[in-house]
Amino acid sequence: MASQDIIARSATTTLPPSVRQQEEVAKLIDTSKCIGCKACQVACSEWNELRDEVGHSLGTYDNPQDLSAETWTLMRFTEHENTVGNLEWLIRKDGCMHCADPGCLKACPSPGAIIQHANGIVDFNQDHCIGCGYCITGCPFNIPRISQKDHKAYKCTLCSDRVAVGLEPACVKTCPTGAIVFGSKADMKEHAAERIVDLKSRGFEQAGLYDPDGVGGTHVMYVLHHADQPQLYAGLPNQPVISPLVGLWKGMSKPLALLAMGAAVLAGFFHYVRIGPQRIEDDEHPAGKDPSVREVDPAVHVFDPSNPGAQGEDRP
Amino acid sequence: MKDKPILRYTANERSNHWAVAILFFMAALSGLALFHPALFWLSHLFGGGPWTRILHPFMGVLMFVLFLGLVIRFWRANILTANDRLWLRRVDRVMRNEEQGVPPVGKYNAGQKLLFWTLLLCMLVLLLSGVVIWRAYFSQYFGIGGIRLATLLHALAAFVLVLSIIVHIYAGIWIKGSVGAMVHGWVSRAWAKKHHGLWYREVTGEDRSDSHIGKKG
Numbered sequence: 001m002a003s004q005d006i007i008a009r010s011a012t013t014t015l016p017p018s019v020r021q022q023e024e025v026a027k028l029i030d031t032s033k034c035i036g037c038k039a040c041q042v043a044c045s046e047w048n049e050l051r052d053e054v055g056h057s058l059g060t061y062d063n064p065q066d067l068s069a070e071t072w073t074l075m076r077f078t079e080h081e082n083t084v085g086n087l088e089w090l091i092r093k094d095g096c097m098h099c100a101d102p103g104c105l106k107a108c109p110s111p112g113a114i115i116q117h118a119n120g121i122v123d124f125n126q127d128h129c130i131g132c133g134y135c136i137t138g139c140p141f142n143i144p145r146i147s148q149k150d151h152k153a154y155k156c157t158l159c160s161d162r163v164a165v166g167l168e169p170a171c172v173k174t175c176p177t178g179a180i181v182f183g184s185k186a187d188m189k190e191h192a193a194e195r196i197v198d199l200k201s202r203g204f205e206q207a208g209l210y211d212p213d214g215v216g217g218t219h220v221m222y223v224l225h226h227a228d229q230p231q232l233y234a235g236l237p238n239q240p241v242i243s244p245l246v247g248l249w250k251g252m253s254k255p256l257a258l259l260a261m262g263a264a265v266l267a268g269f270f271h272y273v274r275i276g277p278q279r280i281e282d283d284e285h286p287a288g289k290d291p292s293v294r295e296v297d298p299a300v301h302v303f304d305p306s307n308p309g310a311q312g313e314d315r316p
Numbered sequence: 317m318k319d320k321p322i323l324r325y326t327a328n329e330r331s332n333h334w335a336v337a338i339l340f341f342m343a344a345l346s347g348l349a350l351f352h353p354a355l356f357w358l359s360h361l362f363g364g365g366p367w368t369r370i371l372h373p374f375m376g377v378l379m380f381v382l383f384l385g386l387v388i389r390f391w392r393a394n395i396l397t398a399n400d401r402l403w404l405r406r407v408d409r410v411m412r413n414e415e416q417g418v419p420p421v422g423k424y425n426a427g428q429k430l431l432f433w434t435l436l437l438c439m440l441v442l443l444l445s446g447v448v449i450w451r452a453y454f455s456q457y458f459g460i461g462g463i464r465l466a467t468l469l470h471a472l473a474a475f476v477l478v479l480s481i482i483v484h485i486y487a488g489i490w491i492k493g494s495v496g497a498m499v500h501g502w503v504s505r506a507w508a509k510k511h512h513g514l515w516y517r518e519v520t521g522e523d524r525s526d527s528h529i530g531k532k533g
Contacts, residue, residue, distance in 0.1 A: 011353035011356055012353060013353050013354065109349075109350040109351070109353070109356065110356070110365050111353060111356055128365070130359075130364075130365035130366045130368065130369045131366055131369055131451070131452075132350065132369045132451065133449075133451035133455060134350075134467075136451075136460075136463075137449070137460070137463055137464055137467055142460065146451060151366070151452070243464050245464040245465055245467070245468045246464055246467075246468075248468060249464075249467055249468045249471055253471065253472075253475075254351065254352050255352075257351070257352075257471070257475045258352050258354065258355075260475070260479065261475075261478055261479060261482065264479050264482040264483065265482055268482065268483075268485075268486035268489070268490075271411070271486070271490070272486075272489065272490060275411070275412060275413055276413065277489070277490055277491070277492050278413050278490060278491045278492060278511075279492045279493075280492070280493065280504060280506045280507055280510060
C-alpha cells in the first residue's frame with residue numbers, strides 16, 4: 001500500500017503522510033447467520049500461509065483453543081440458556097477489531113511497527129516489531145499474540161494485501177452463509193440496520209450493532225442478537241476502552257516525564273552557574289603549606305601519628 | 317600530618333558502586349528507548365530494538381543484585397536520625413552553599429540518606445514490576461490487569477530513579493572532592509571536616525571542641 005495511506009504510526013509524534021482521502025472500510029460479522037463451519041478460519045490460514053499446530057479437543061468446538069501467532073481468527077462457541085430455557089448456540093468469529101483508536105498502536109514503542117491505514121485497517125509490520133508485547137498490554141480485546149518462533153507480534157491484517165487491490169478479505173470471500181460481509185463502513189452500517197430490523201421482527205428485541213464508541217468505533221463490527229449483553233459471546237467486552245492505566249502510561253506521562261528529566265538537568269546546570277560549586281576554601285585547606293613545618297591545630301587535641309589509619313576503615 | 321587524606325571508600329566499595337552505575341546507565345538508556353519515541357534511537361546503542369528488548373531486563377536484574385551489595389555495605393550509615401530533620405529543614409541553606417545553622421553530619425547527610433532509600437524502593441518496584449512485564453518468561457503467569465499496572469509502576473519507578481540519579485550526579489559535580497571519594501577512595505581532611513564533620517571526628521578520633529555551626533558565614 002502506498003505510504004500516503006497511513007494515518008497513524010506507532011511511536012511517531014508527527015503526522016505520517018496522510019493527505020489522500022480514502023473511504024473507511026469495515027467487515028460486518030452477523031452472528032445470527034453464522035453456522036460455525038470454520039471456513040473463515042481455513043480461508044485465513046490458506047491466504048496468509050499459516051499452519052497452526054494441530055491441538056487437542058478439550059470438549060468444545062473451539063479449535064484451536066485460542067488465537068495464536070498462527071491463528072488470526074477463531075470461532076468461539078458459547079452455549080447460552082436464554083430466559084425461556086432454550087439453548088442458544090452463540091458463535092462469534094474472534095479476531096482483531098481494527099479499532100479507530102487502537103490500543104496496540106498507542107502502546108507500541110517501536111516506530112512504524114504498527115500502522116493504521118486511512119481505510120481503517122490496523123496492521124502490524126513484523127519487520128519493525130521488537131517483541132516487547134506492549135501491543136498485548138494495550139489491546140482492549142486481547143488479540144495480538146507473540147510468536148514463540150520469531151518473537152514478533154501477529155494478528156489479523158483484515159487482509160490488507162487483498163483490500164489494497166480491491167478484493168475482500170479471505171474470510172469474507174469464503175463464508176458460505178453470507179454471515180461475513182465487507183464494504184465501506186457506511187454501507188456495512190446500513191446493511192446491519194436492515195439485519196437488526198429483521199432480527200427484531202423475529203423476536204430478538206435486543207438485536208443490535210456492535211461498533212463500540214470507547215475505541216472510536218471499529219472496522220470489524222458484529223450484528224448481535226443480544227447486543228445488550230455482548231459478554232455472552234465468549235466474553236466480548238461490553239464497553240471496551242483503552243485501559244486508563246495504559247492511557248496514563250502512554251499518554252501525558254510520556255512527555256511530562258521527559259520534560260521533568262530535562263528540567264532536572266537544567267536545574268542542576270543553572271544551580272552551578274548561579275550558586276556555584278562547593279570548594280574547600282583556602283583557610284580550611286591545609287594543602288600547599290610546607291609539610292616540614294609542623295603546625296598545631298588547636299582543634300586537634302588527640303591524634304596519634306604512629307597509628308593514623310586506625311579508625312579510617314572502621315565504618316558500617 | 318594534618319593534611320593526610322582519609323579513605324572514604326575501599327576498592328571493593330568503589331567497584332561495587334561503579335558496577336551499579338554502569339548497569340544503571342545501560343538499563344536506563346535502553347529503558348528510555350522504549351519509553352518515549354523521541355528516545356527510540358537509543359536502542360541503536362544496544363544493537364537495535366529487539367536486542368534492546370532482550371537485554372534490558374537482564375541488565376535490570378543484574379543492577380538490582382549488585383545494588384543489594386551496596387545496600388548491605390551502607391544501609392547502617394543511612395538510617396535517619398533526629399539530626400537529619402534539622403538538616404532537611406535547612407536544606408535551602410545547603411543549596412545556597414551557606415553553612416551557618418546547618419548541623420554537622422555523619423558519614424551521610426539527610427539528602428544522601430533519602431536518596432539511598434529512594435533508590436532501594438525504586439529498584440524493588442522495578443524488579444517486581446519488571447518480572448510481571450517480562451514477556452519472554454513470566455508474563456504468562458499474570459493477568460492483563462496486573463500487567464498493565466506493573467507497566468505503569470515500572471515506568472513511574474524508573475522515572476523517579478532517573479530523577480534521583482540526576483540529583484545524585486549533580487551533587488557529585490557540585491560538591492568538589494566527592495567524585496574523588498568514589499573514584500580513588502580518598503578525601504582530604506578539610507573535605508571530611510567541612511561536609512561530614514561528625515564522621516570526620518569518628519574516623520580520626522579528633523575531639524573538635526568548636527562546633528562547625530557558625531564557624532563561618
